[in-house]
Structures are given as C-alpha cells and as structure tokens.
Amino acid sequence: MTDLRVSDFDFVLPEELIAQQPPAERGQSRMLTMDRISGQLHDSHFSDFPSLLREGDLLVLNDSHVIPARLYARRTLRREKEKPTGRIEVMLTEPMGDNRWHALVRPGRKIAIGERLVFPDPDGQIALEAEVLERGEFGDRLIEFAPVQDFFLILDRIGHVPLPPYIHREDQSTDHDRYQTVFSRERGSVAAPTAGLHFTPQMLERIAADGVEIARVTLHVGLGTFAPLRVERVDDVRLHRERYSISAETAEAVNRARREQRRIVAVGTTVVRTLEAAARRAGSALLAAHSAETNIFIAPGFEFQLAGALLTNFHLPQSSLLMLVSAFAGRENVLAAYRHAVESRYRFFSYGDCMFLA
Structure with missing residues (x-):
C-alpha cells in the first residue's frame, strides 16, 4: 500500500510540445538519458542509442502491428x-x-x-x-x-489509423507507415508501442552487429492506454486487460540472459509489462512459451524482476505509464527529468522524443 495519489504524477506541459507529426525521418528524434540511481540527465539523440548498449545485452521489442481500427x-x-x-x-x-x-x-x-x-x-x-x-x-x-x-x-x-486523442488532426497517408514500427508483424494493437517507432532497419542491424541479442514479445495495445484514471489514490488504480504472448525462443533468450546476469533492455512500457507479468506468472520457475492476458499495474514500490534498462517516450500527466517509469527510476527523478524536457523543448507523446533510463 502507498499513500501516493494520482495527482502526485502531474506536470505542466505546454500544448505546443505535444508532437502532431512524426519527425521528418524515422530515427531522428532527440533522446534524454537518465542514470536511474543518481537521476543525472544528459541531452542526446536517438542515433546515439546503440552506443549506450553493452555487448551481451538482450534488447526486447514488441512486434505488435497496429490495425486501422x-x-x-x-x-x-x-x-x-x-x-x-x-x-x-x-x-x-x-x-x-x-x-x-x-x-x-x-x-x-x-x-x-x-x-x-x-x-x-x-x-x-x-x-x-x-x-x-x-x-x-x-x-x-x-x-x-x-x-x-x-x-x-x-x-x-x-479503416483509418487510430491516432491518439491528443493528435488533433485526421490521419494522413504517411501515418500508415510512421505509426507502425519497422519490426511489427502480429496484428492486434489499436495504439502503437511508440518507443519502437524510432528504430530503423539499419539501426537494428548495427545493434545486432555490436553483439546485442534481440528478442521479441507481442502485447496488443488497447485504447485503455489513453484512458484517464478515474480514481484519486494510486492503490485504487485498475487497468484494462491486454493480450500478450511470448515465444519459446524469447523465453529461452530471457532465461539465458538471467542465468548469465546480462542486462535486459525493454523497448517501451508494453515490453516491461509483458516481461514482468510473465515473470510473476512463472514464479520461481523459468519462463515458458505462453499466451495470456494481463492487467498488471506497475507503480512506485514495484519490484522489477527482469527489466534492467528502459527506452520509452514521454507520457501523459497522471497516467499509469508515467507511474510505471516512476517505479523504474524514482518519482522525483522522473518528474525532474520531465521538467527538464519541458524546459529544453523536447517533443512529447507518441510522435515525440524519447528517454533512455539505465
């Protein structure tokens, strides 16, 4: 139990910082990096992301494909x-x-x-x-x-691309490509796993060539990801259920990384929720291939079992996703990072810039 309130995860965001269009080229976003222990921040660009990975890291992607819902x-x-x-x-x-x-x-x-x-x-x-x-x-x-x-x-x-409610325009032909990750393959999401939107095939090839292992999970993102939390206390938050699946190949990759004490890098909050839900389902056993539903809610006080680093976009005020990031790196650290991002004119939300927390 915590005494935190949903309003404890608020921040002031000027409307003009909400990205209405993707960057001119995929992968050209800015990136704010954070040491999640000290809270130290560094302004960077997503093109620097491969240099922040270590040989032997396991990079986990969500390969869900957005349908024109x-x-x-x-x-x-x-x-x-x-x-x-x-x-x-x-x-x-x-x-x-x-x-x-x-x-x-x-x-x-x-x-x-x-x-x-x-x-x-x-x-x-x-x-x-x-x-x-x-x-x-x-x-x-x-x-x-x-x-x-x-x-x-x-x-x-x-069908039309299901752009989020904070993008105040009709979908365009370019959205059919840009509101989709380059590695998507499993139909089912009605919102993009947005941390993955930054990657290009060339960057993934470079990451693999640098000795980073890449695995995929599937979590189909529902519109509940944008739904306002209609309670006051964090302890009262209840999330919608989302379908996920983990293949035998990915389960083995995760088990091997844990056994060898290699870092697991989650690309997006959807990957964190999938991995941590699977870990709790497995208990003391190894992960196994399975499909299930989860409504796992991650907030400060949560004990992470698998995620060791996180790439994520900036999230809505008072949202469950902001609470998840705060659980991973500390609420004060994260809110300080968001204040810095606002002052530095980072672009927010689905088509915006990203953070890397390690």
Missing part, C-alpha cells in the same frame, strides 16, 4: 420518422471472437442495443455491417460484424 459508420433507421444522423465513429478496441469486437462509439448516446450500423467504402458501397449487442459505459459497445471473407483486408481498405 478507426471506422466510420452510418445508422440504419430504426423508426420511420427518425431523422438520419451524421457519420458515427467506431473505434475497435478489443476482439472478442466470433466476429465480435468491443468498440468505442461516438456519438454513442443514441446507439442502442439492436442498432445496425453499416460501414461504406470510399466508393459508397457497403463494405461491412454490424449489430450492437451490448452497451457499456463511456461509449463502449459490443458489436458483431456480419461474416465476410477477409475482415482484415476490408479493414485495410476502409
């Missing part, structure tokens, strides 16, 4: 006198099997159970149809799509 629908009129409404935004958040998805529907006030939605393609032809099965809080709906031959192929054609 933002769709636009039309209502089908349920009553003869009901007036047509404008387009309905349907943000897919979690697959539930059997053509069913949880989704955030906006505006959702009139979208009741039994409502049928149609999703037109760019030519105006109906590409998908769905029925609302359940109604939840804050616009959440369980919807069921009518069966089609290749759902994801249609999604690629009519």
Whole structure:
C-alpha cells in the first residue's frame, strides 16, 4: 500500500510540445538519458542509442502491428420518422471472437442495443455491417460484424489509423507507415508501442552487429492506454486487460540472459509489462512459451524482476505509464527529468522524443 495519489504524477506541459507529426525521418528524434540511481540527465539523440548498449545485452521489442481500427459508420433507421444522423465513429478496441469486437462509439448516446450500423467504402458501397449487442459505459459497445471473407483486408481498405486523442488532426497517408514500427508483424494493437517507432532497419542491424541479442514479445495495445484514471489514490488504480504472448525462443533468450546476469533492455512500457507479468506468472520457475492476458499495474514500490534498462517516450500527466517509469527510476527523478524536457523543448507523446533510463 502507498499513500501516493494520482495527482502526485502531474506536470505542466505546454500544448505546443505535444508532437502532431512524426519527425521528418524515422530515427531522428532527440533522446534524454537518465542514470536511474543518481537521476543525472544528459541531452542526446536517438542515433546515439546503440552506443549506450553493452555487448551481451538482450534488447526486447514488441512486434505488435497496429490495425486501422478507426471506422466510420452510418445508422440504419430504426423508426420511420427518425431523422438520419451524421457519420458515427467506431473505434475497435478489443476482439472478442466470433466476429465480435468491443468498440468505442461516438456519438454513442443514441446507439442502442439492436442498432445496425453499416460501414461504406470510399466508393459508397457497403463494405461491412454490424449489430450492437451490448452497451457499456463511456461509449463502449459490443458489436458483431456480419461474416465476410477477409475482415482484415476490408479493414485495410476502409479503416483509418487510430491516432491518439491528443493528435488533433485526421490521419494522413504517411501515418500508415510512421505509426507502425519497422519490426511489427502480429496484428492486434489499436495504439502503437511508440518507443519502437524510432528504430530503423539499419539501426537494428548495427545493434545486432555490436553483439546485442534481440528478442521479441507481442502485447496488443488497447485504447485503455489513453484512458484517464478515474480514481484519486494510486492503490485504487485498475487497468484494462491486454493480450500478450511470448515465444519459446524469447523465453529461452530471457532465461539465458538471467542465468548469465546480462542486462535486459525493454523497448517501451508494453515490453516491461509483458516481461514482468510473465515473470510473476512463472514464479520461481523459468519462463515458458505462453499466451495470456494481463492487467498488471506497475507503480512506485514495484519490484522489477527482469527489466534492467528502459527506452520509452514521454507520457501523459497522471497516467499509469508515467507511474510505471516512476517505479523504474524514482518519482522525483522522473518528474525532474520531465521538467527538464519541458524546459529544453523536447517533443512529447507518441510522435515525440524519447528517454533512455539505465
């Protein structure tokens, strides 16, 4: 138990520091490095990242692939006198099997159970149809799509990149590439694991050539990563569940690194959550290949078992991700680093700059 409050993780961020576009070239971001014991800071660039790794490190990436989860629908009129409404935004958040998805529907006030939605393609032809099965809080709906031959192929054609709510623009053609890591391969995220956005294939080749081992996990990022924490006390925070998987190859790489006391470097908070959830699931045993769900919440006082260094972007005030970073490097150290980043005009959030904490 802690006496910390969610408001203890607040900081002042000028609106103009929230990156609305990716850098002109992938990998050209700035990077703030921190010694997580002393709190010492150093201004750097992401191009310097390979020089901060050690021969024998295990670098762990999240290879989840972002799907074009933002769709636009039309209502089908349920009553003869009901007036047509404008387009309905349907943000897919979690697959539930059997053509069913949880989704955030906006505006959702009139979208009741039994409502049928149609999703037109760019030519105006109906590409998908769905029925609302359940109604939840804050616009959440369980919807069921009518069966089609290749759902994801249609999604690629009519869907939009699910940019975070703090990016105040429509998605652009460039986002289909830039809001995706170069190593993504497993479909399922509705938000990018943003620490991985900085890497280029050339940098990964250089890192491997320098004797750093690279492994992959998969954690599908849900929209809950952006959801505000609706409690006051940190002890009362409860997170959404996210699906993850660890292959036999990665489990063995992690076990070997632990046995040989080599550093495990997590690329992003999603990798930290995956590794630490898996470690707790394994207990005193070695990691094994498995798939599961986790709602692990990491805040100050948490004891890390696997992550020895962390590359991460800058996170929202009063967010669970900022709490995770604070658990890793100390709340005062992290908030001091964020103040420095604001004063030094770093770019924040998904398309922004990054930090390396070791």
